[in-house]
Amino acid sequence: MSAKPVSKVLVINDEALILRELLKGLNAAARTLDNPFGLVFIGALTARDGLQQIERDGDIQCVIVDDKLYSVQETARRAATRNGPVKEAPRTLQMTAIKLVQKITALRPELDIYILIEKEKEDQVVDNLFAEAVDGYFYREERDYRGMYRILNAQIAERARTPFYDALKSYVLAAKDAWHTPGHSSGDSLRGSPWVGEFHEFMGEHVFDADLSVSVKQLDSLMEPTGVIAEAQQMAAKAFGARRTFFATNGTSTANKVILQTEIAPGEKLLLDRNCHKSVHHGVVLSGARPIYLDSSVNTQYGVFGPVPKKTILRAIEQHPDAQLLVLTSCTYDGLCYDLKPIIDAAHARNIKVLIDEAWFSHARFHPDLRPTALECGADYVTQSAHKTLSAFSQAAFIHVNDPGFKEHLFRENFNMHTSTSPMYSMIASLDVSRKQAVMEGYKLLERTLMLAAELRKQINSTEAFRVLDLPDLLPPQVAGDGIRLDPTKITVDISACGMTVDELQQELYTRFNITIEKSTFNTITLLLTVGTTRSKCSRLYDALMRIAREKRAPRRLYRTPDLPAFTELACLPRDAYYASGELLPLLDDDDRPNAALLGRICADQIVPYPPGIPVLVPGQVINENIVDYLIRYLRVQSKVELHGVVYQGYFPSIRVLMPSEEQRLGAVVARAAVRKAA
Ligand SMILES: Cc1ncc(COP(=O)(O)O)c(C=O)c1O
Structure with missing residues (x-):
């Protein structure tokens, strides 16, 4: 059973009496009317408090803002009370509604926002807020709390709608007879089969329905x-x-x-x-x-x-x-x-x-x-x-x-x-x-994810054998002043002090602790935290890394992945090269050395180590000695990584290059001097 949602509606109004009355009326309506989204009305007397609540409370779905918020100036209030409670204390404008709406939108653009306005100023306020993300208005004197509640409830219902999923679900539940594709016909071809019925059971009936x-x-x-x-x-x-x-x-x-x-x-x-x-x-x-x-x-x-x-x-x-x-x-x-x-x-x-x-x-x-x-x-x-x-x-x-x-x-x-x-x-x-x-709950879930990420970063560092790379560690020097930010939900960890190679560590995490990570380089692993990451998953990872760290293995020599060779040049458009028929040439010659016949030739395919899926060669690119060396070393060092675009002729890894006649036809120009190994 899914949990019932809670939808808090925050009312920001600086007049305590009015606020209390509004909350009382709206909460009474929420208690007595149909309330599928769990609407609850809460209040804030100042813009600052309101914004803090919005930041803190991921269950807030909607905000009602008074069109002008005033705060009593403390000194003026004291002076006024000292002289007896006769005069009303002077008020200063804390924040106009427009400012507050902008701040709320900057914080959480998904929230519904309503404005409380004075009847007489309606046109002016609506005009001012025309360009802002405002969903509607209520009169400040409004006392039809049930009406207001219905409007807010309907607005939340609208945002929580899933038009396609709703239609799919009702169609499936109506259980129509299928005289159309797919061939499994709502799973009927599998259900109860002595051979493949298990697939139906494992996947679950709605996958097929x-x-x-x-x-x-x-x-x-x-x-x-x-x-x-x-x-x-x-x-x-x-x-x-x-x-x-x-x-x-x-x-x-x-x-x-x-x-x-x-x-x-x-x-x-x-x-x-x-x-x-x-x-x-x-x-x-x-x-x-x-x-x-x-x-x-x-x-x-x-x-x-x-x-x-x-x-x-x-x-x-x-x-x-x-x-x-x-x-x-x-x-x-x-x-x-x-x-x-x-x-x-x-x-x-x-x-x-x-x-x-x-x-x-x-x-x-x-x-x-x-x-x-x-x-x-x-x-x-x-x-x-x-x-x-x-x-x-x-x-x-x-x-x-x-x-x-x-x-x-x-x-x-x-x-x-x-x-x-x-x-x-x-x-x-x-x-x-x-x-x-x-x-509906992205903010709340991401709050949790970001908090878990911060905790996990500390925990991993406390193992001492593993170290989380922060932004300055990750930033290549060429972009140090470019205002680059780091999404902390991706955690890259330096594993070079743990006494295992990356392959061994991944194997250990998988076989001993049932943990699969996102990706790795020769000395790092990267963990991906998402809206689905739970605290218990983080604890299990921390426990695994801590156990490995306590086993204090002697440092291992890590074999660096060769650096991606510099780009050479494009001799023709990638599309022209790709659609040429080309010929396959092996990366190694008969003596197992880099094949010199490849140098200066034009690659017809995209050659991509996967992951991460970044090409070493693109179609039309001139092949040089550095690239051939790189591919050979890559195949030797990273035997488990796929190298898309490399074709095996028997045991011989080969790549497709343009034939000289095709180079001529395409008018491809190759600066032959550039194909020798860079010093
Ligand atoms: C930067 C980048 N773009 C695009 C993709 C492809 O995304 P998808 O797997 O959704 O096709 C990936 C996949 O890893 C990626 O890293």
């Missing part, structure tokens, strides 16, 4: 939404502060490709972090973009990729004002966030649109310690893996759009090109539900 088809018209169409999916998307847009939001069912991987294909025509320029996720590089191939790669910073001590230095980005914007789009990742896998506003402003000043890959940052909107988000900094497009940090199923992602010149038709064509005509409905429902959770 809710797996429906586009033939069910009541559930709208992801490809052309006009009903419950459209509504759910609108609610997500409001929650995340976007003009439009779209549900993507193949992760941020697909979301990135859709935006690149929409925004870039073949041959048009694109500025991108070279260490963007591989999906952005796939988008370069699909769109036919002419990429200008920006070198990101690298923390070589820990093998962690950081942001692109601000001055590199600003210089590229100046040098390439004809670029159509700038693509950056914020936050990075390790939680490093850009100071985005000045970068986005500079791009916009040159009419360059901005796409921010927020695959790891969809939770940020719901806690002030993590904001501003990319949308709040003015990004035109933001892609988010709701499944990475919120409660959505794997692959579920959001595409948020803020671009005033959004070309919807083009977007739709590209979106539909990448979207299956049979999307998984439970995944769409999970996006709807994770949006609801984020607006």
Whole structure:
């Protein structure tokens, strides 16, 4: 059984008598009327107290603010009482409603806000607050508490709605006969089978009942939404502060490709972090973009990729004002966030649109310690893996759009090109539900997550064998003055003093303590805390690390992952290289040495160690000795990491390169001098 919700409504009014009366009337209404969301009315006499309560109490869902708050000046009050209680004490304005609304929105944009106004000043107040996030008004003299309660209850009900999930659930519970796909027909093909019935039992009946088809018209169409999916998307847009939001069912991987294909025509320029996720590089191939790669910073001590230095980005914007789009990742896998506003402003000043890959940052909107988000900094497009940090199923992602010149038709064509005509409905429902959770209890859950993260950081450091890397440890020196922030829910831990290699530690954590971590480098592990992290999970991790630390193993030699070689040059567009037929050449020659025949050749594929999914080579890039050496060392040292794009011809790892005839056809130019090993 789920717990019953509590929804506190905070009334901020500086007149104690009026406040008491309001709370009494509203709480009486809440007790006697239907109250499914557990509405309770609480009060604050000053703006400051109100703001503190909003910050402290994650159960507050709605705020009622008096249009002007006054506070009695203490000295004046004393003077007034000394001379007898005849005169009313003078009052000073503490904070106008507009200021207070702005402060509340800055703290928790998801809250509903109502204003108490004087009847006579109605027009003026409504005009003043026109541009603010105000949901409605009540007259200060209002005594119809039951009416007020109903309005507030309805407003909370509206925010807590999940149009798509609600429709899916009622359809499933109505148990219609299916004469359509999927073939398992609500699980009937599996249920009771002596061979596969167990799968049905293990997964649970609703996994199958809710797996429906586009033939069910009541559930709208992801490809052309006009009903419950459209509504759910609108609610997500409001929650995340976007003009439009779209549900993507193949992760941020697909979301990135859709935006690149929409925004870039073949041959048009694109500025991108070279260490963007591989999906952005796939988008370069699909769109036919002419990429200008920006070198990101690298923390070589820990093998962690950081942001692109601000001055590199600003210089590229100046040098390439004809670029159509700038693509950056914020936050990075390790939680490093850009100071985005000045970068986005500079791009916009040159009419360059901005796409921010927020695959790891969809939770940020719901806690002030993590904001501003990319949308709040003015990004035109933001892609988010709701499944990475919120409660959505794997692959579920959001595409948020803020671009005033959004070309919807083009977007739709590209979106539909990448979207299956049979999307998984439970995944769409999970996006709807994770949006609801984020607006109803995201703040409360993130408060807990941030607190657990702070505690866990201290606990890990107390083991002495493990050390949490703080922002200064993680920041590559090239970006030290760039205003980079750290999302503390990603905890990167230096393991070099624990007496195990990273592989051994991961194995030990898994086999002995049932713990699986997010990712690792040769001397770090990264733990991901989310809205689903519990205190008991943190205790088990701390216990495991403490036990390992107490066993005091002798230090081990850790083999560094080779540093990513510097970018060489693009000899032709990635798309042209990718669509060439090419030939496969092995990385090693017959004497097991780096194959000299590869030097100066043009790679046709993207070669990507995964994780983290950052390419060593992109299609069209010239191969040099450093790159061949790197790939060989990588294969030897990191035997467990996938190296996407490398093809095995029998036992021989090989890569596809353009044939000389194709180089000629494409007019590819290779600076042969650049292919020798850098000194
Ligand atoms: C920065 C970044 N962008 C995009 C993606 C792809 O996201 P998804 O797994 O939702 O397709 C990842 C995945 O790890 C990522 O790290």
